[in-house]
Amino acid sequence: MSWKTKSSxxxxxxxxxxxxxxxxxxxxxxxxxxxxxxxxxxxxxxxxIYYHPELRQYVLGEKxxxxxxxxxxxxxxxTQLVWAAFFSHELTSQRKTSTLxxxxxxxxxxxxxxxxxQESNAIIxxxxxxxxxxxxxxxxxxxxxxxxxxxxxxxxxVPGYEGRTLNLTSHPDGVMIGPALTSAEFVKTSADKVIAIxxxxxxxxxxxxxxxERFNALLVLTAGQAPRATRHFIHRLxxxxxxxxxxxxxxxxxxxxxxxxxxxxxxxxxHVRELTTPDAKWSGVWATDIVKYKLPTDPLSDIDFKRxxxxxxxxxxxxxxxxxxxxxxxxxGRKAEQEAFSRYGLTFIVDxxxxxxxxxx
Amino acid sequence: xxxxxxxISPSDFFYRNRDIAGFTNPARAIYSAIRELVExxxxxxxxxxxxxxxxxxLKFLGEAGREAQVYQLxxxxxxxGIPARxxxxxxxxxxxxxxxxxxxxxxxxxxxxxMAILYGQITTHQxxxxxxxxGSSRIYMYRLMIDIQRNKPLILDRKILLNKEQWRxxxxxxxxxxxxxxxxxxxxxxxxxxxxxxxxxxxxxxxxRGRLYKFTRVTTRMPTPPKETLPHPYGVxxxxxxxxxxxxxxxxxxxxxxxxxxxxxxxxxxxxxxxxKIPPSKNPRKLTHQEIVHxxxxxxxxKDFLPPDASCLSPLGKDLLxxxxxxxxxxxxxxxxxxxxxxYAGHPFIVEVAIAYGGKIPRKGDFxxxxxxxxxxxxxxxxxxxxxxxxxxMNWRRYKVTPDMPIAILIHICSTKVPYKTVxxxxxxxxxxxxxxxxxxIREAARHLQRFLTKRExxxxxxxxxxxxxxxxxxxxxxxxxxxxxxxxPNVEILxxxxxxxxxxx
Ligand SMILES: Nc1ncnc2c1ncn2[C@@H]1O[C@H](COP(=O)(O)OP(=O)(O)O)[C@@H](O)[C@H]1O
Ligand SMILES: [Mg+2]
Numbered sequence: 001m002s003w004k005t006k007s008s009x010x011x012x013x014x015x016x017x018x019x020x021x022x023x024x025x026x027x028x029x030x031x032x033x034x035x036x037x038x039x040x041x042x043x044x045x046x047x048x049i050y051y052h053p054e055l056r057q058y059v060l061g062e063k064x065x066x067x068x069x070x071x072x073x074x075x076x077x078x079t080q081l082v083w084a085a086f087f088s089h090e091l092t093s094q095r096k097t098s099t100l101x102x103x104x105x106x107x108x109x110x111x112x113x114x115x116x117x118q119e120s121n122a123i124i125x126x127x128x129x130x131x132x133x134x135x136x137x138x139x140x141x142x143x144x145x146x147x148x149x150x151x152x153x154x155x156x157x158v159p160g161y162e163g164r165t166l167n168l169t170s171h172p173d174g175v176m177i178g179p180a181l182t183s184a185e186f187v188k189t190s191a192d193k194v195i196a197i198x199x200x201x202x203x204x205x206x207x208x209x210x211x212x213e214r215f216n217a218l219l220v221l222t223a224g225q226a227p228r229a230t231r232h233f234i235h236r237l238x239x240x241x242x243x244x245x246x247x248x249x250x251x252x253x254x255x256x257x258x259x260x261x262x263x264x265x266x267x268x269x270x271h272v273r274e275l276t277t278p279d280a281k282w283s284g285v286w287a288t289d290i291v292k293y294k295l296p297t298d299p300l301s302d303i304d305f306k307r308x309x310x311x312x313x314x315x316x317x318x319x320x321x322x323x324x325x326x327x328x329x330x331x332x333g334r335k336a337e338q339e340a341f342s343r344y345g346l347t348f349i350v351d352x353x354x355x356x357x358x359x360x361x
Numbered sequence: 362x363x364x365x366x367x368x369i370s371p372s373d374f375f376y377r378n379r380d381i382a383g384f385t386n387p388a389r390a391i392y393s394a395i396r397e398l399v400e401x402x403x404x405x406x407x408x409x410x411x412x413x414x415x416x417x418x419l420k421f422l423g424e425a426g427r428e429a430q431v432y433q434l435x436x437x438x439x440x441x442g443i444p445a446r447x448x449x450x451x452x453x454x455x456x457x458x459x460x461x462x463x464x465x466x467x468x469x470x471x472x473x474x475x476m477a478i479l480y481g482q483i484t485t486h487q488x489x490x491x492x493x494x495x496g497s498s499r500i501y502m503y504r505l506m507i508d509i510q511r512n513k514p515l516i517l518d519r520k521i522l523l524n525k526e527q528w529r530x531x532x533x534x535x536x537x538x539x540x541x542x543x544x545x546x547x548x549x550x551x552x553x554x555x556x557x558x559x560x561x562x563x564x565x566x567x568x569x570r571g572r573l574y575k576f577t578r579v580t581t582r583m584p585t586p587p588k589e590t591l592p593h594p595y596g597v598x599x600x601x602x603x604x605x606x607x608x609x610x611x612x613x614x615x616x617x618x619x620x621x622x623x624x625x626x627x628x629x630x631x632x633x634x635x636x637x638k639i640p641p642s643k644n645p646r647k648l649t650h651q652e653i654v655h656x657x658x659x660x661x662x663x664k665d666f667l668p669p670d671a672s673c674l675s676p677l678g679k680d681l682l683x684x685x686x687x688x689x690x691x692x693x694x695x696x697x698x699x700x701x702x703x704x705y706a707g708h709p710f711i712v713e714v715a716i717a718y719g720g721k722i723p724r725k726g727d728f729x730x731x732x733x734x735x736x737x738x739x740x741x742x743x744x745x746x747x748x749x750x751x752x753x754x755m756n757w758r759r760y761k762v763t764p765d766m767p768i769a770i771l772i773h774i775c776s777t778k779v780p781y782k783t784v785x786x787x788x789x790x791x792x793x794x795x796x797x798x799x800x801x802x803i804r805e806a807a808r809h810l811q812r813f814l815t816k817r818e819x820x821x822x823x824x825x826x827x828x829x830x831x832x833x834x835x836x837x838x839x840x841x842x843x844x845x846x847x848x849x850x851p852n853v854e855i856l857x858x859x860x861x862x863x864x865x866x867x
Contacts (some may be wrong), residue, residue, distance in 0.1 A: 024844020031838055031851035069837055070824055070860070079833040079840075086840040112836065 009157045009183050013092060018138045020089040021080060024323045027082060031078035037078075038068035042271060049270045051315040052188075056263070056278035058270035060129075066296045080123045083097040083132070088127065088138035095159040097139045097179035100124065129271040136182055136229050146230040147174035149207050150191050150218030152237075156185035172207060174221060182229045186240055189218070192235050196220040196280075198249040198258055202338050202349075209350040215358065218243065226262055231275045234262060238277045245277050246358060251285030251295070256325065264316045282321075283357040287328035290336045293353070296343055297334035304335065370512035371455045372479060383786070384480045387429040390548050391539030394480065395419070397473035398436040398533055399552075400737060403559060404467050405440025405531060412581045413562040414439045417552075421569040425538050431485055432541060432569060434477075435534040440497035443527050452478055452491055452533070453507045453514020464673045465775050467737050479507050480707030481537035488517050489535035526720070532583040541569050547740055552576060553689055554731060554738035557679060558773060560685035579688045584681060590777070591623040592675035594633075594660040596707025602653050606645050617645040624667040633663050669709040671702030676711045676776050677736065682773070686717050690769055693719030696809030700802045705794035710776035712795070714802035716810045722767040728752065732789070733773040739787055746788040748772040751799045760811040761818075768810075772799060823861075830860050 027037040042048065043063040052059040067074045067081075087106060091098050098106070104120040107113055114120040124135050135141075153166045158180045165187055170177050175181060195217045197203045203221040206212070212219055218237065222230060237243050247262055249255030259282035265275050290297060300308075311317050312326050329335070341349035379385070384391035399415060406413035415438050416503050422431040443451050450457045458468060468474070478489045494500040528767035541548075545568070552564055553609040556576035561583050592601055611617045618630040623631070634641050637659035639652065648656070660666075677685070679697045686695050695716040704710065722729065731747055732739040743749055752770060762768065774789055776779075782790040789795065834853040842850040 021844055021846065024841040024846075026843040027837065027841035028847060028851060029852060031841070031856070034855050036856055037837060037841070069834065069856075072829060075829060075833045079836050082837050082840045082844075086844050089844055110836075310778075 009185055012137065016131075016133055017089065017092055019131050019133065020085050020092070020138075022090075023085050024082075029062065035069055036070035038066055038070070039078075039081075039130055040064050041126070044125070044129060044271060047133065049181070049267050053188070053315075055276075056161040056316075057265040057273075057276040058267045060270050077123060077126070079353060080107070080112060080114065080120075081126050083107065083110055084120075084123050084151050085131075087138065091095045091139040092137075095139070097141055097158075098279070099141055099143055100135075101143060103140060125271070132271075134269075134272040134275070136179075136232060137177060141179050141182070141229055142227045145176045146177055146223045147176050147203070147221040148181070148218060148233070149174035149203075149221075150189075150212040152191060152218055153187040154178055154181065155187050157183050157185060168218070169212070174207065174219070176201065177220075177227075177228075177230050177233050182233060186236070189241060189243075190216065191218045191243060192219045194217045194220060194234060194243050196222055196226070196234060196245060196247045196262060197274040197338075198222055198224065198247075198255055199338055202248070205346070206350065209347060211350055211354070214350075215294055215354065222247075222258060222262070225258055228269065228272075228275055231262055231265075231277075235274050235277050239274075239278065246282035246283040248283055248338060248357075249285065250337045251290050251340075252288060252300070252337075253304055253311055253326075253329065255285070256322075257307075257311065260322075261317055283360070284353070285336055285338060285340075287325045287332060289353075289357075290334060291328070291332060293341070293344075295336040295340040297332075297336045297340070300329065300333050300335055305330065372507055372509045372512040379476070379480060379481065384476065386536055387540035388543035388547075390480055390484075390537065391419075391432065391434075391541055392544045392551065394434055394477035394537055394539070395436070395548055396435070396470075396551060396737075397477045400467040400565075401474045401533075402436060402438030402440055402531070403555075403562065403736070405438055405442070406783060407440075407563075407583065407586065409441045410583065410586060411439060412578060412583060413559065414565050415562065417564070417566045418851055419541060419567070419569050421541075422536060425484075428766050429484075429538040429540050431536055432539050433534065433536045434481075434531065436530040437530065439516055439530045441532055443491075443493045444495060445493075445499070445501045448491055448493055448501060448503050448535055449464040449505055449514035449516055451475075452489060452503075453505050453516075454512055455479070455507075464589045465675050465735055465777055466587075467735050477537070478533075478535050479509070481535040482506055483509075484538035485536045487531065487536045491534075492499040492532040494529055496524075496527055500524045500528065549574060551738055551740055553582050554733070554740070555736075557689040557731070557771075558682075558683040558733050558736045558738065559686055560681055576689075579684050580681065582681065584675045584677050587675040588672040590669070591621060592803070593664070593669040593704070593709075594625065594666050595704070596669075596778070597622070597657060597660060599654055599657050602657055605723040606648065606653070609645055612644050613641060614639060614643045614645060615641045623669055629667070632665055633659070636663050661844065669702075669704050669707065671709045671711060672700065673777050674711050676775050677773060679713075682715050682771075686715055686769075686771065689716050691721040692717035692767075692769065694810070694813050696813070698802050698805040698807075698809070700798050703794055703798050705780060705792050708776055708778040708780075710774055710779075710795065710798070712798040712802045713773040713775075714799070715771040715805045716803070716806040717769040717771070718813065719767050720811055722769045724765060724767045727764045729769040731769060731771040733771070734779040734781070734789060735775050735788070736773070737786070739789075741787040742783075743788070747791040747796050748789065748799050748803075750791060751796060751803060755800075755803065755807075757807070760807040761814050762807065762810065770803065770806075772802070774799075827857070827861060830857055859861055 032038040043065045048061040050057055050061050050065040067078050069075050069078050100121055104117045124140060128134055134240055148168055150168055153165055153205040155165045200221060203219060206219050211217060220234060234245055238245050247259040249258045262277055265281045269275055308326050308330055341353055369836060384390040398816050402415045403413050418435045420433040422433055425431045452475055455472060461591055488504045488506045491503045500522040502520040503516060506515045508515050538751050552566055552574060556564055561578050561580050563578050566574040605621045607619055611620050614634055615630045618625045637656055676699060682697045683695055695715055695717040700712040702711050730749060734744055780790045780792050780795060782788055834856055839849040
C-alpha cells in the first residue's frame, strides 16, 4: 500500500472517494461471484508494530490479517467496517464533517449499533488501516480542539467557504484547528518558525507578549497531548512551508512525551503517516533548565519515576538529549511547570528564556 | 410379685404400634387411609384386567379436639369385588388377605385397608360400611367393627341387594379422625403421582371443601399382569420352609423341591441334595428341625439355582411410563429406560427410570425426584432412599446437566418383595443389587437426556449462527452496493444457503 503525501486538498478528497468506492466494488464483485467477501490489511497487533529509525516513527510490519464475512466472529465487525466506509463516503462526498462520537450515534440510524464508543473507534481505525488514509481524510475528527495564532493566510475548501481566505492573526484567542482549518490550503506566511505550546495560559501570554511578531513564529496550542488533526497540521506546516518546529511543555515526563508524540508519533497510529514531524525540537522545559534557572519545583511522584523508566527504554528516546534529560529528572527527583518562570516576572519567559532556548536549538 | 403374661392379638399389636403402619399423627393418618384404600382398589381392578375407575370422597363431619377433625372417607372402585363370605375378614381382621401368593402387588400383608378401618374405629367408635359385588346377581352390604382383642370382625348388620345393573366393585366407607388441611398437599401429590404411574386409571377426588380433583386416563392399555410364582430357593427362610412341609403332598425330596420352588427341576434338585448331603428319597415331612435349618442355609450357598424369572413382575413398560409422564408432568422431553430383570436375595425385581426435562417441570435449583414401588408413589423419607443416594452420588456434569435445570427423575422399582427399609412402605433400602440397577438405569436415561440437550444446543447455536449471517450479509451487500454505485445489490441467498450446516426442523 502506498502512502499518499499529496497536499492539494481537492485532489486528496477525490482520491479518498475513489479508494472508498474501489473498496465497495471489490466487496460487491466478490458477492456477485457467489463468494463471501473478504479483505486483507496490515496487522495492528503489538508484534507487528516496529519503530522505523529512518522514518523516525512507528510503522506496521509485513504481517497481514484477513477478515472474511464467512467467519461468524468476523462478520459483525466486517459489516461495521463496510458501513463505516459507506458512512465516510457520504461524509466526504457531501463535504460534511463528523466526530468519532457522531459516528457512534449515526450507526444506530442504520441498525448497525456499536456496543460502545470504543468499538466504533476501533472500526474507524480498521478503515484507516485498510484504505491507508487517516480518519480526518474521511472527514471524521476527534472531539478535542487545539488552536493556532500567527501570520498565516489560509484558503478554505469546506462548502460555503471555498475560496475564502483568513489570516490566522485575525482573532486574539487564536483560531481553532478544526475540520475547516485542517482541510484548508496554505496561501502565504511571513513566519519562519512554529512554536507549539502545551498549555492555554502560556499560549495566551505569548500572544499578549507578541511572541509571533518578535520571533516571527506561528503559535500552536496543543492543549495537552496534541490531537491527531493538530499533529497533522504541524506536519503540514513543517513539510509544506518548510518551517522548523519548537515545542514547549511542562518540565516532567508527561510534557516530554507530548513533545515526543508530535515528533515521532505513537504506536496507536503506526498505520498512518503524515502525523509526525521528526525534525521538530523539544525546547523545554528540560530537567537541566530546572537546575539552571532554579525554578520552583514539585517532587516527582512514584508514577512519574515509573514513567521515566519506561521512557528510558523507549526506542524513540534513544538520542543523547533525551537520555540526558531523563537521567537529570531522576537525579534531581523534581519537576516544574511552564508557569514556574513567573517567579522572575511575567515576561521573563519571553524576554530571557525563549530567546536562549531558540538559540540553543 | 407375680408377673402377668398376656397374649396380644395382631390387631392389638398393630393398634399399639400404629406408627409403623403409617398412622403416626392425624395428618399422616388421613393420608395413609386414603392411600391404602386407593391401592386396594387399584389392585382389585388390575387383578381382573379392568382399567381402574376410582372415586374418593372425604367429607367433614365435625371438630375433634384441637388438632383433628372427624371425616368420613368413602372409596368406590370398579374392581373384582370381594366374595361375600370373605368381606368381613378382609376388613375386620388384620393379616387376612388374598395377596400372600408370590406376585407383584401393592398390598402385601393383609394389613393396609384393615389398619385404616381399625384406626377409624379407634378414633371415632363408628362401624365401617362395606358394599361389594363380584358382578353376580347380588350386592352385599356389611356394617362391621373389629374385635381388636380377638382380631375378628363383628358384623353389626348385613343386607343383600339385587344387582340389576350388574354392578361390580367395592365401596368402603368409614369415619376417622384426621387433619386434612395439613395433609392436603401430600394427598393431592399422591393422587397426581398415582395417576402418573397408572396412566390407565381414572381417579376422582372430592375433598372436604367440595373441591374436585380429576385425573383422567390417557390409555386403556394396561401392563401385562404378573403371573403367580413359587418362592425362589434364595429367598426362602425357615418359616416358609416349614409351612411348605406342612402342606406338601409330595413324599420325597426331589418332588418336594420341584413342586414348591421356583425354577428347580429334577437335575438341579439332585445336584442340590448332593451338595447339602440330604438323601433324595427322604420324606420331607420327616425332616428334623436341624435338617430344615441346614437346608435353608445350603440353599443360600448353592450356586447353581437358576435365577428367578420375571413373569411374576409387572413393570409399567416404556410406553406407559412415557404416557404417564407426558400426561402429568407435561415436559418438553422425556427419556425412559427399563432395566432387564435382576434379583436380590432370591427376589426378582425390575427397575424403570425416566428423566423428564423442560416444559412444565419446575426449575427449583434441584432435581424433582419421583419414586415408585410396584406402581405406588413413595412420598416420605426421600433423603434415605437408595435412588436419592444414587442421584446425589452421580457426576451430572458428565451429562451436561446442572441442578438448576428443570429436570424430573423418576424411578420405579417393581418386585415380588420390594426392599422397603421400614413397614411404612416409604423408602427403598440400599442393597447393592438394587443400587446397581438404579444407577445403570439413571445413567442410561441421562445419556438420552444428554443427547437431547446436545442436539438442542446444536440446533440453537446453529439457529443463532444463521440469524447472524442473515442479519449482516444483506447489510454488507447494501452498503457495498451503494459504495460501488450499483443499482442492484448482489444476491446473498446463495451465501446464506451455503453456511447452513444441516437442515433445521421447523
Ligand atoms: N377394593 C377392594 N376390592 C377387592 N378386594 C379388596 C379390596 N380391598 C381389600 N380387598 C381384599 O381385602 C384384603 C385385605 O386388604 P388389606 O387389609 O388392605 O391388605 P392387603 O392389601 O395388604 O392384602 C386384600 O388382600 C383383598 O383381597
Ligand atoms: Mg391393601
